[in-house]
Amino acid sequence: MEYEEVTPKSYPVNLIKKDWTQRKLYYTSPAKSMPDAVNNMEVLDDDIWIVTNPKSGTTWMQELVWLLMNDCNFETALSKDLELRSPYLEFDFMIHRNVERALKPVQELPSPRIIKSHLSLALLPAQLWQKKPKVIYVFRDPKDAWISNYYHFVNFGFQYGKTLEQYMDELLEKEAPKRDPILHAFEFYQLRNEPWVYYTSYNLMKQDLRKVIEDLCKFLNKSVTEQQMERLLKHLSFEEMKKNPTTNHRWEYAQVQHPNRGKEVHNFIRSGKIGGHKEELKPEQIEKADRFIEGRLQESQVTLEQLLVLK
Ligand code: PPS
Numbered sequence: 001m002e003y004e005e006v007t008p009k010s011y012p013v014n015l016i017k018k019d020w021t022q023r024k025l026y027y028t029s030p031a032k033s034m035p036d037a038v039n040n041m042e043v044l045d046d047d048i049w050i051v052t053n054p055k056s057g058t059t060w061m062q063e064l065v066w067l068l069m070n071d072c073n074f075e076t077a078l079s080k081d082l083e084l085r086s087p088y089l090e091f092d093f094m095i096h097r098n099v100e101r102a103l104k105p106v107q108e109l110p111s112p113r114i115i116k117s118h119l120s121l122a123l124l125p126a127q128l129w130q131k132k133p134k135v136i137y138v139f140r141d142p143k144d145a146w147i148s149n150y151y152h153f154v155n156f157g158f159q160y161g162k163t164l165e166q167y168m169d170e171l172l173e174k175e176a177p178k179r180d181p182i183l184h185a186f187e188f189y190q191l192r193n194e195p196w197v198y199y200t201s202y203n204l205m206k207q208d209l210r211k212v213i214e215d216l217c218k219f220l221n222k223s224v225t226e227q228q229m230e231r232l233l234k235h236l237s238f239e240e241m242k243k244n245p246t247t248n249h250r251w252e253y254a255q256v257q258h259p260n261r262g263k264e265v266h267n268f269i270r271s272g273k274i275g276g277h278k279e280e281l282k283p284e285q286i287e288k289a290d291r292f293i294e295g296r297l298q299e300s301q302v303t304l305e306q307l308l309v310l311k
Helices: 034-040 058-069 091-096 126-131 142-156 164-178 181-189 202-207 209-220 226-235 238-243 250-255 283-300
Strands: 003-006 025-028 048-052 114-117 134-139 197-201
Touching (some): 048 058, 058 134, 058 202, 058 226, 058 238, 091 250, 134 181, 134 209, 181 283, 197 209
Parallel strands (some): 134 197
């Protein structure tokens, strides 16, 4: 994928004090007027925004939040694709490159809207920084997220024919410096104590999902009975989500028209591990990835454990 640098019309100066003009931001090319359209977009007070780096547990969190916000309506959750219940803000534009229609799936959604985005804080709508609707952020070790992305893009056809090793080399050289997952997370990490922000990690969800559900209930002013909790824990387990057609992005997959789509198939909910990269990457590749990550962590003066909320 090609990326182009974009300059937002405004920055979240009221949230984080820094020289935002030095913050390099990128969109997949051609970005057209999409950054401005998003910057100008209307945000509703009762919106819930789920923001992540790609492949960090977004779907898992969306399914959980959708169920909490919809009285644990498992019947609908099991019959309607998650992408239609909780749309991905950038998806339509990624497929059609047409700004006119790009935001419609979100604009036409009934309230309260549960919106997924991978955009950096400064590329999100300006009204989000002013109105401060509920924002949920999930962080995952970028090495596991990158591997997950490789299989996802092989599936879509974009990376078909490329080895994981080739993908990682190209990613670390070209894409990761532009779509820096550490700075993406750090900007939300800095907001973690704001009452309108819930910051968590893939690790915390794996370690104790019940606790995350309880925390989210407080954050969203919702409650669940013990019976609903038991059902949520089962429904949201890796095994159940892996076999659930509505959480495996089949709707999204059908929209992608790449000629190599489906030549090699990997389930969307694939391996669901912490540290799965250790089984897939050679030690020298892990070192290379760690060097990139470490450099970025030092720039922000934060540790991976802090971003993963393990410290
Ligand atoms: S996307 O395309 O950015 O929205 O992808 P995202 O949903 O963020 O991340 C997909 C990865 O999350 C894993 N996942 C889970 N892990 C454990 N338990 C549950 N219930 C679960 N649901 C999704 C999914 O398997 C992808 O990770 P990998 O490493 O590829 O398995």
